[in-house]
Amino acid sequence: MHRNLRLAALCLILGTAVPAAAWDDFIVLTTDFQSVGGVTRVDRDAPWSSAIDVATISSDAVGRWHDGRYYVVNRSAANIQVLDPAQGMATVLQFSVGVGRNPQDIAFSTDGRAFVSCLDAALLLEVDPVAGGVVGSWSTAGYADADGLPETGWMLAVADRLFITCQRLNRDGWWEPTGPGLLLVFDMSTGTWGAPVTLAGYNPAPPLSLSPDGTRLLAPTVGLYGLLDAGFETVDLATLTSSGLLVTEQQFGGEIVDVIMTGAHRAWAILSSTSFRTSLKTFDPAGGAAPVAVVASNGYDYADLAWDGAQQIYLCDRTTGAAGVRVFHQTSAAELTAAPIPTGRPPFQAVLPLESDATAAPVVAAAAGPxxxxxxxxxxxxxxxxxxxxxxxxxxxxxxxxxxxxxxxxxxxxxxxxxxxxxxxxxxxxxxxxxxxxxxxxxxxxxxxxxxxxxxxxxxx
Structure with missing residues (x-):
């Protein structure tokens, strides 16, 4: 790794984030949704060598990086698993968050506290990332619809505020969204709830991420699955207001699976058509020009996007017989890989060693210093x-x-x-x-x- 730059002490995103040039590899969570899941280590740059099954996880998992370790949320298994790359990706801690709660994501405060969202319980949990176990909880029942559950999911921490997607789905009515999506706002320093952000779209199911300048939170919505009734919007972090739908699902020609923003007028999205075939497109996040197709699949095959903060976009492609990670040039959109990088089981999520989220924008330039x-x-x-x-x-x-x-x-x-x-x-x-x-x-x-x-x-x- 490059050791000649120190980490940026003051950056627009949380924690002690890693500059774009300071890491050599990342992990990919893999699964067939039947047996167990795995972890594949992938080199950041060409020729993108991979080491398959360096760890075993559940078949329904998502991951985050924090402070030198990978934290895996084993959703259906209701536990948190901590992997240490310095020890060969050994599991150094694993603990339950409570049976039946269906944990969805984990996020960290600037002082190292950890929080977990739940889909099947109206709770936000605080867990001990060092010793393990649940050490606190806050009710989210006040944000629920008539079935009593708010369906909280993806999270993103920005300074002392934790943003949490709130889908508000009718479990007694085919999981239809019951109203506009919400972003719950939790003050991690005081342990109190702020006023939620009401989104223009319904059902904020995709992951949250930050704009490259750190001023906006990207909050895509999908509405009712199979209908093109939602789209892409952002939230101003200064005013906590939604931009409204900047690009609609009608304009995209599909529902958003994942989206990342790489510039003021440059973003990438995985989309699923009404026939549930996925495609990768670039678009202007400010709206206006029509999205541009990069590549498309014959099924629901594209699962996740990640950006290295420079010129590489990583796509998790689950195509049967050709599964793996594909790499595209951020500026030209040309595919850089001649064939998908092998991952063993089909890839589900690429987890990059960046503090704010799995597809974080690069931090500000590092200053000279020790x-x-x-x-x-x-x-x-x-x-x-x-x-x-x-x-x-x-x-x-x-x-x-x-x-x-x-x-x-x-x-x-x-x-x-x-x-x-x-x-x-x-x-x-x-x-x-x-x-x-x-x-x-x-x-x-x-x-x-x-x-x-x-x-x-x-x-x-």
Missing amino acids: ALGAPWPNPANPRTTFAAAAAPGEDVAFAVLDLRGRRLREARRTAGADGRAVWEFDGRDRAGRALPSGAYRVTVSGAGEAPGEARLFTLAR
Whole structure:
């Protein structure tokens, strides 16, 4: 990986996000919806090598990346599974969120707290991402229709606010939407609900994502399946108001399965026709010009889109006999792969190591400053060395934190003539107590700066 840039400390999206050039691979969740699911690791760039079945998950799962680990929501199994790429994608934690709740997504606050939405329970859950288990809950029943369930699904965290799709479907009437879709707004810092955003379209079933400039939330809706009655809209994050339908399903010629925005006038969408055949199209998210077809399938085969923040669009193609990940050029829309990248089972979701969501826009350009190298050795037993590249004579601040964001130990070192500041960490907190085995973060910053680049390391005693 490129190590010469530090992470952007102040960016338009949440957390300590990874710059577009700072990762080499990502994972793809695969499933046949019959037995078990799997995880395939895929290289970011050509020739896009893949490692199939590096982990086993449920057959009905979605994933997110956070702070160096992948969090898999095993929906029908009602549990959260945590995969650590630093340990060969080993499952380092797995815990139930309650039988029958049907968890849908997981999102993280800036201080490392984790929240889970539920389809079959009128609850928003808080879970402990370090020790596991449900540690809190908030009712969403006030947003439900007559059947008592609001059908909450995809989420996106922006600063202290958590946005949650609320479909409001009639379970006693063929799952028809009962009114306009809502985006629930939850303040993670205070644990309180704000006024929901009412969307123009019904049934916000597709994933949420951010505009590249971080000012708008993309909230596509599908309405009633099989009818072209919804479309693409955005929500202004300053005013929390909907744009209205900017591009309708009639204009698309199908219902939105997934959408990503790569520029002010450039977006990509997977669409499903009324005959349930999928296609990939580009379009102007501001409206106006007709969407342009890129490629189409003969069935309901295209499942997910992801963008690397540069020039690669990843498409999960489940076509029987030709399943895999296909790569397209973001600007020209030309296909870059000669054949789909093998994934074993058909691919369902590409999960990129980006903090805001699985298809995040790139963060702002990283500023110059201390660049933190990988801790060595890792795992630490218990000692390890943290080294940062900095200007000779520069004062560098290190800090060790747990995954909840609590500061456990700090140290300051001056970069030598070789441009390196080094801290030999002994595995103890600031009171001299031995830290327990587990996962931790180390951050680095220059004098007077907010913490910048972070690395995950494991302490094993």
